[in-house]
Amino acid sequence: MSIFDRLKELMSEPERPIAIYRAEGLEGAVLDALRTVMDPEAGLDIVTLGLVRRVQLDGDQATITMTLTTPGCPVAGRLFQEVEETLAAHGLYAEVDLELDPPWSSEEIAEEGRAQLG
Amino acid sequence: MRPEQLTPWPRVLLPLALTMLAEAGAWLLIAAQERVDLQAWFGNTGLLAAVHLVTLGVLALAIQGVGWQLVPVLTAKPASSWFQRLSGPLNVLLISAIPLMLVGFLRWPWLGLVGAGLAITALLARSLLVLPELLGAQVRPLSRLWLIGAELSLWAGLALGGALYLARVGHPLLDDHLGGLGRHAGLLMAGWVGGWGLGLGSLLLPMFSIAPEPRRWLFAPALLLWFGGLALAWAPLWGAGALLAALALLEALRRRVKRRLEPGLRLAMGALALLALLGLAAPWLPGPLLVAAGLSLLALPFLRGVALKIGPFLAWAHSTEGLGGPLPDAPALSGALASSAVLGSLLAGALLVAGLLTEWWLARLGAGLGALAALAALTAFLGAVAGLWRARRARAALPGMGAA
Numbered sequence: 001m002s003i004f005d006r007l008k009e010l011m012s013e014p015e016r017p018i019a020i021y022r023a024e025g026l027e028g029a030v031l032d033a034l035r036t037v038m039d040p041e042a043g044l045d046i047v048t049l050g051l052v053r054r055v056q057l058d059g060d061q062a063t064i065t066m067t068l069t070t071p072g073c074p075v076a077g078r079l080f081q082e083v084e085e086t087l088a089a090h091g092l093y094a095e096v097d098l099e100l101d102p103p104w105s106s107e108e109i110a111e112e113g114r115a116q117l118g
Numbered sequence: 119m120r121p122e123q124l125t126p127w128p129r130v131l132l133p134l135a136l137t138m139l140a141e142a143g144a145w146l147l148i149a150a151q152e153r154v155d156l157q158a159w160f161g162n163t164g165l166l167a168a169v170h171l172v173t174l175g176v177l178a179l180a181i182q183g184v185g186w187q188l189v190p191v192l193t194a195k196p197a198s199s200w201f202q203r204l205s206g207p208l209n210v211l212l213i214s215a216i217p218l219m220l221v222g223f224l225r226w227p228w229l230g231l232v233g234a235g236l237a238i239t240a241l242l243a244r245s246l247l248v249l250p251e252l253l254g255a256q257v258r259p260l261s262r263l264w265l266i267g268a269e270l271s272l273w274a275g276l277a278l279g280g281a282l283y284l285a286r287v288g289h290p291l292l293d294d295h296l297g298g299l300g301r302h303a304g305l306l307m308a309g310w311v312g313g314w315g316l317g318l319g320s321l322l323l324p325m326f327s328i329a330p331e332p333r334r335w336l337f338a339p340a341l342l343l344w345f346g347g348l349a350l351a352w353a354p355l356w357g358a359g360a361l362l363a364a365l366a367l368l369e370a371l372r373r374r375v376k377r378r379l380e381p382g383l384r385l386a387m388g389a390l391a392l393l394a395l396l397g398l399a400a401p402w403l404p405g406p407l408l409v410a411a412g413l414s415l416l417a418l419p420f421l422r423g424v425a426l427k428i429g430p431f432l433a434w435a436h437s438t439e440g441l442g443g444p445l446p447d448a449p450a451l452s453g454a455l456a457s458s459a460v461l462g463s464l465l466a467g468a469l470l471v472a473g474l475l476t477e478w479w480l481a482r483l484g485a486g487l488g489a490l491a492a493l494a495a496l497t498a499f500l501g502a503v504a505g506l507w508r509a510r511r512a513r514a515a516l517p518g519m520g521a522a
Contacts, residue, residue: 007338012315041431042328068206070325072194074124074187075435100194100257106328106375117328117376 019050021117027055030062033090037082039076044116046083049056050108053099062087065097070117121341123196125187127436129205131503133183133464134425136213138496140175141418144168145466145488153478167223172413174237175216177311180421182212189248192321193255193264201247208247214241234283238276245269245278260337264317267345272311300405302350307409308356309348311417316344316363317419319386323367326383326427329374336366351520353408357400364394381456382426388464389420410474414467420494422463425500426456433503442465455498462491 013113019037034052035045042049046066052074054065064083068076109117138389147168154165186205190197215236222230247271279302281291283404292298320332340362347356367390379387392415466488473481 041326069328070191070321072123072191074191075431083380105256106324106330106373109328109375115374 019047019053020055021047021050021110023055026057029090030055030064030087030092033086034064034083037079037086039069039079041115042069042113043056044109044113048077048110048113048116049065050110050113057092060075060092062092062094063097064094066097067099069099069104123190124186124191124432124435125205126204126464127432128220129186129209130432131429133209134212134330134429135181135393135496135499136178137183137425137501140179140216140302141422142323142492142496143491144171144176145485145492147171149482149485149489151478151482154481155472160437163223166244167220169413170219170223171216172418173306173311174212174219177307177417177421178241179212179216179239180425181311181314182209182240184424185244185248185314187428187432188318188321189251192258192265192318193251194257195255197251198247201251204243204247208244215240216369242276245272258321258331260332260334260341261317261320264313264320267341268310268313268317271305271313271345271348274286275302275305275310277319278305297351298432302397303405303409304348304356305431306350307412307417307519308360309345312344312360312412315420316340316367316423319367319390320370320380323375323383323386324370326376327371327374327379328376329370332366336362336369340366341492351437353403360396360400360474362397365392366399368394380427381460382423385419385423385426385460385463387423388460389416389423392416402448407471407474411467411471414470414484415464419460419463419467422459422492426459426495426499429499430502430505455494455501456490459491459495459498462487462494466491 014080020031029058031052032034037046039049039051040045041047046052049069051066051068052064053067055063056063062111064087066083068079073079074095076098080098084094145168147164148420151162151164151168154162186201186209189201201248215233218229218233219237220233222228222233249266252266252269255262256324278298282295282298282302285295286296320337323329324331340359343359345359347353347359368387371390373386396403396408396411396416403411448477466484469484469487472483473479
């Protein structure tokens with residue numbers, strides 16, 4: 001990669017993904033359960049905050065693909081643990097997949113979350 | 119992947135608490151000076167002791183302490199085992215160097231030399247641990263580049279410091295001693311401390327206020343101008359970089375989602391606004407005044423603001439195993455003290471600069487106020503840390519709310 005390309009990459013803004021806030025059926029119920037898991041710093045639940053990107057169900061197995069507001073967040077492991085324990089209370093064996101690329105953006109916070117913070 | 123990267127709290131929180139104590143001491147030393155001549159300040163041992171108490175006891179210790187926790191956050195990967203193992207001993211080395219340097223300036227110069235040796239060893243060994251972490255990461259290229267530039271400035275600034283010391287003991291290596299002194303201060307203050315402030319600021323301020331990253335088309339040229347200006351020792355170029363960097367961060371914060379900010383974050387934002395003004399004024403300000411303004415109005419308030427925010431957060435994170443809901447507010451008294459420390463700190467800096475330009479008694483008044491503000495900040499810091507720690511423990515003890 002040339003220096004020009006490296007500079008262009010440095011100056012360009014990263015792509016923005018779209019988080020999921022609602023779903024039908026069981027996936028929707030999982031999302032509702034995840035609304036009890038709070039991000040400690042933002043004071044919002046992880047769904048409203050836009051951290052959850054995918055929910056995949058296979059029997060009693062749930063795979064939650066989520067991101068973090070801050071890659072390398074020192075309490076991220078605890079957040080994942082809370083996700084797993086919350087879903088375990090609903091009879092699901094959950095696994096959390098961390099997806100850091102593309103990174104989370106504050107634009108992904110749901111409207112109601114913005115109202116709560118603003 | 120389980121990114122659990124909490125550094126043991128004494129390695130981060132203890133240095134942060136000590137920085138506020140050191141700052142109070144430095145302000146008291148300044149208040150004790152009868153008169154300071156701006157043109158010959160480097161001949162005043164009391165002032166030199168105060169300056170080094172700030173640079174080592176506050177700025178270097180804060181950078182070293184928070185770095186053990188925040189470098190892995192910035193790089194988004196666990197730090198090397200050496201990084202983790204040596205953090206405690208290097209803190210001990212740097213903390214023990216500070217009183218030795220102080221006594222060296224005020225009484226026995228040979229002790230100062232021992233202290234300087236310990237401090238330089240600690241800082242360079244820390245740098246050798248930090249640089250591979252920054253170079254080997256994949257995320258946040260701009261924030262990492264600010265920190266890499268900062269670390270290179272540290273090496274250059276310390277090399278120049280060595281040459282200046284040799285000149286002081288009769289072995290001049292530099293033709294222009296005053297110019298060398300200016301470069302030494304510029305590389306360490308603006309290059310190292312400023313680079314860390316802006317690099318970490320670009321991570322922490324958006325993180326805690328839920329704001330987007332600074333716009334790269336503003337923050338990347340700012341970095342080039344900032345370090346380019348320092349390398350060429352050309353104040354207008356550095357000033358343009360300072361202005362752009364401050365604008366980039368303030369513009370990102372303007373787009374924040376969280377409207378209500380804690381006193382620490384408000385202080386950091388105020389310091390950024392002052393950085394923009396300092397950038398504009400840089401071409402016209404004399405070097406020593408630029409350093410005094412940069413230290414008292416920018417570096418100290420900015421680092422204190424960050425410390426007041428991350429200290430309680432880390433105390434909360436360390437106090438139990440699980441998350442247990444959102445972070446509670448700090449105790450009201452701590453909040454009030456932190457707000458007073460914020461105002462006192464900025465006013466003290468303004469009075470110091472005014473005193474250097476006009477009547478020295480203004481600077482002494484500012485220094486007294488600065489000492490009080492630093493002690494208020496320390497009390498607020500300890501109060502918030504203890505309050506959150508207790509609240510977390512009490513919450514964990516409630517039935518059904520136990521730690522995971």
